[in-house]
Amino acid sequence: MKQxxxxxxxxxxxxxxxxxxxxxxxxxxxxxxxxxxxxxxxxPPVSTKEELIAYKERIKHAIGVxxxxxxxxxxxxxxxxxxxxxxxxxxxxxxxDENFLADVAEELTAIKLYPAGITTNSEGGVKNFDxxxxxxxxEAMARMDIPLCVHGETDGFVMDREAEFMNxxxxxxxxxxxxxxxxxxxxxxxxxxxxxxxxxxxxxxTVHHLLISLDDVAGGMLKPHLFCKPIAKRPEDRAVLLKIAxxxxxxxxxxxxxxxxxxxxxxxCGCAAGVFTAPIALQLLCDIFEKNGKLDNLQSFVSDNAQxxxxxxxxxxxxxxxxxxxxxxxxxxxxxxxxxxxxxxxxIEDVD
Amino acid sequence: MKQxxxxxxxxxxxxxxxxxxxxxxxxxxxxxxxxxxxxxxxxPPVSTKEELIAYKERIKHAIGVxxxxxxxxxxxxxxxxxxxxxxxxxxxxxxxDENFLADVAEELTAIKLYPAGITTNSEGGVKNFDxxxxxxxxEAMARMDIPLCVHGETDGFVMDREAEFMNxxxxxxxxxxxxxxxxxxxxxxxxxxxxxxxxxxxxxxTVHHLLISLDDVAGGMLKPHLFCKPIAKRPEDRAVLLKIAxxxxxxxxxxxxxxxxxxxxxxxCGCAAGVFTAPIALQLLCDIFEKNGKLDNLQSFVSDNAQxxxxxxxxxxxxxxxxxxxxxxxxxxxxxxxxxxxxxxxxIEDVD
Numbered sequence: 001m002k003q004x005x006x007x008x009x010x011x012x013x014x015x016x017x018x019x020x021x022x023x024x025x026x027x028x029x030x031x032x033x034x035x036x037x038x039x040x041x042x043x044p045p046v047s048t049k050e051e052l053i054a055y056k057e058r059i060k061h062a063i064g065v066x067x068x069x070x071x072x073x074x075x076x077x078x079x080x081x082x083x084x085x086x087x088x089x090x091x092x093x094x095x096x097d098e099n100f101l102a103d104v105a106e107e108l109t110a111i112k113l114y115p116a117g118i119t120t121n122s123e124g125g126v127k128n129f130d131x132x133x134x135x136x137x138x139e140a141m142a143r144m145d146i147p148l149c150v151h152g153e154t155d156g157f158v159m160d161r162e163a164e165f166m167n168x169x170x171x172x173x174x175x176x177x178x179x180x181x182x183x184x185x186x187x188x189x190x191x192x193x194x195x196x197x198x199x200x201x202x203x204x205x206t207v208h209h210l211l212i213s214l215d216d217v218a219g220g221m222l223k224p225h226l227f228c229k230p231i232a233k234r235p236e237d238r239a240v241l242l243k244i245a246x247x248x249x250x251x252x253x254x255x256x257x258x259x260x261x262x263x264x265x266x267x268x269c270g271c272a273a274g275v276f277t278a279p280i281a282l283q284l285l286c287d288i289f290e291k292n293g294k295l296d297n298l299q300s301f302v303s304d305n306a307q308x309x310x311x312x313x314x315x316x317x318x319x320x321x322x323x324x325x326x327x328x329x330x331x332x333x334x335x336x337x338x339x340x341x342x343x344x345x346x347x348i349e350d351v352d
Numbered sequence: 353m354k355q356x357x358x359x360x361x362x363x364x365x366x367x368x369x370x371x372x373x374x375x376x377x378x379x380x381x382x383x384x385x386x387x388x389x390x391x392x393x394x395x396p397p398v399s400t401k402e403e404l405i406a407y408k409e410r411i412k413h414a415i416g417v418x419x420x421x422x423x424x425x426x427x428x429x430x431x432x433x434x435x436x437x438x439x440x441x442x443x444x445x446x447x448x449d450e451n452f453l454a455d456v457a458e459e460l461t462a463i464k465l466y467p468a469g470i471t472t473n474s475e476g477g478v479k480n481f482d483x484x485x486x487x488x489x490x491e492a493m494a495r496m497d498i499p500l501c502v503h504g505e506t507d508g509f510v511m512d513r514e515a516e517f518m519n520x521x522x523x524x525x526x527x528x529x530x531x532x533x534x535x536x537x538x539x540x541x542x543x544x545x546x547x548x549x550x551x552x553x554x555x556x557x558t559v560h561h562l563l564i565s566l567d568d569v570a571g572g573m574l575k576p577h578l579f580c581k582p583i584a585k586r587p588e589d590r591a592v593l594l595k596i597a598x599x600x601x602x603x604x605x606x607x608x609x610x611x612x613x614x615x616x617x618x619x620x621c622g623c624a625a626g627v628f629t630a631p632i633a634l635q636l637l638c639d640i641f642e643k644n645g646k647l648d649n650l651q652s653f654v655s656d657n658a659q660x661x662x663x664x665x666x667x668x669x670x671x672x673x674x675x676x677x678x679x680x681x682x683x684x685x686x687x688x689x690x691x692x693x694x695x696x697x698x699x700i701e702d703v704d
Contacts, residue, residue, distance in 0.1 A: 157565070157567060157571075158571040159566065159586075214509070215510050218569070218570060218583055219510040221623055221624060221625070227574040270573035270575060273574070340621070
């Protein structure tokens with residue numbers, strides 16, 4: 001039976017929410033991932049040092065892991081730590097001043113920019129992209145080596161929103177050549193083409209955007225559990241995303257964008273955006289990479305590239321997957337996962 | 353207060369279903385329309401004379417109108433009859449022989465062609481479009497002046513399906529110049545462009561495709577009650593549809609494609625396709641045409657054009673609408689209508 005071991009898998013785009021939802025689903029990511037970049041779009045969004053630290057504590061508490069004590073780090077070992085799960089924290093982008101950034105820099109891994117109102121809980125985001133208004137913040141971030149993660153969509157026609165955002169990426173990358181800019185959850189050939197245009201552009205890709213197109217969301221029955229933002233695009237777009245993921249393009253990382261909503265919020269007359277994949281992401285990725293004869297590249301896609309791009313040293317974790325049927329539960333504590341009730345070809349056998 | 357009277361409104365594309373659903377919703381169409389072209393995609397589809405007659409009887413029974421006795425017709429009046437609602441019946445397209453068609457011709461108004469599996473209950477439809485296989489049936493239909501109504505979608509990418517079907521319309525219209533071909537529920541500029549290419553091509557347009565684009569279905573929250581096939585397309589497509597509807601292009605008719613599903617079938621993990629508009633269609637059309645200064649053209653769009661194209665003489669009905677708020681019910685007997693709970697600008701004041 002085929003096996004595959006992943007070292008320190010990282011989910012570089014994760015929604016853990018807060019309160020009861022966090023407590024219900026946080027441990028699912030903590031089980032199989034070594035760390036994850038935690039999105040800040042709570043209500044209200046995470047935008048102060050105090051909120052950021054408090055949210056990290058709530059996450060650590062919810063997943064049953066006390067906040068890491070830096071003294072315990074094994075400085076001479078191959079890995080920074082010998083267990084657990086690291087929530088790499090992000091702030092919600094605003095025009096912050098340099099003193100504030102200097103004060104909070106140690107606590108965060110990146111700052112996440114949302115255009116105002118473009119997705120769940122993003123009302124306080126950027127209303128226009130006036131480069132000069134943003135310059136002090138973005139230049140300070142570049143000096144401090146704080147990456148900027150971007151939800152790159154305009155408010156245009158739903159199938160065009162990401163492609164229309166490309167000139168904003170272009171402008172940001174050109175104006176701030178020392179700023180690391182992560183194009184989050186890219187879904188289009190346009191974004192893949194943009195990736196190599198600027199040295200300072202990177203990208204995350206979800207597992208669902210490697211698997212589905214708009215046909216899966218709305219081509220047969222309408223599938224609320226596959227509805228997300230950015231919406232899944234054309235099969236040609238998916239093919240291009242799959243290609244760079246499979247080759248583990250060094251500027252590309254896995255980020256699930258796993259986004260839990262209660263079942264009732266998905267199966268209703270106005271379904272919230274988000275696909276919940278955290279507990280099945282590694283199983284799906286093994287299947288995709290194995291089927292395409294690229295299993296050897298999965299380690300880079302799911303961990304090594306992110307370590308290089310972010311300069312992070314994740315908690316040690318060894319996840320062994322096996323090519324054995326895994327029946328996806330109908331729900332995880334009231335949240336319906338992608339492929340609920342279906343059988344996946346790979347299972348997680350062991351986590352060390 | 354602005355009023356507008358419509359004479360013999362016709363819905364030239366209507367799903368009345370069967371059994372309890374038919375009994376629950378049939379009278380809503382019968383109330384405000386003089387007649388409707390009834391789609392045959394029951395399970396199993398309506399494909400024999402006996403089934404067609406029996407289905408018509410069930411419809412008449414459900415809406416509380418006995419089957420019309422031809423002897424009662426007022427031959428000298430302006431209109432064929434003095435009340436009620438006429439279900440214009442259709443057969444589900446198969447390759448029928450001429451004798452069968454001759455026998456059933458009196459009972460039907462059109463034959464509806466579905467590509468196999470393309471929408472609700474269409475599994476028994478046409479698997480390929482082999483013109484020579486279809487020739488005997490289509491030539492017989494042309495001789496008998498039986499129009500062919502077509503659900504024009506391929507099994508391609510959901511946003512391309514209608515545009516990809518255009519070469520089949522082209523081929524059908526070219527090969528059967530004496531056959532009236534109705535492009536049902538068109539949603540794209542491609543279909544509008546096709547309309548004037550052949551003298552024997554006509555089209556129906558729904559009210560929801562005049563109002564929504566994919567943005568309304570999946571641009572904000574996902575809206576199952578706006579999910580239909582063909583799916584709503586781009587704003588540019590909607591603009592072109594609106595233009596020919598407002599000018600009451602003589603080859604274009606209103607057909608609601610109103611398609612009821614129980615609320616649970618729409619708000620679930622796999623939502624069925626169909627927008628339920630029958631009880632609000634005339635109110636919406638008045639609003640659209642009035643806002644655009646084209647209220648005088650609505651009579652043609654909603655009745656006169658269909659009378660000319662089909663050569664039908666509908667039951668008399670005079671529907672007076674008034675520019676007065678109408679709050680759309682949350683459900684009609686378990687079926688959620690478009691704009692449930694919202695307030696429309698026009699109401700039906702009186703039906704004679």
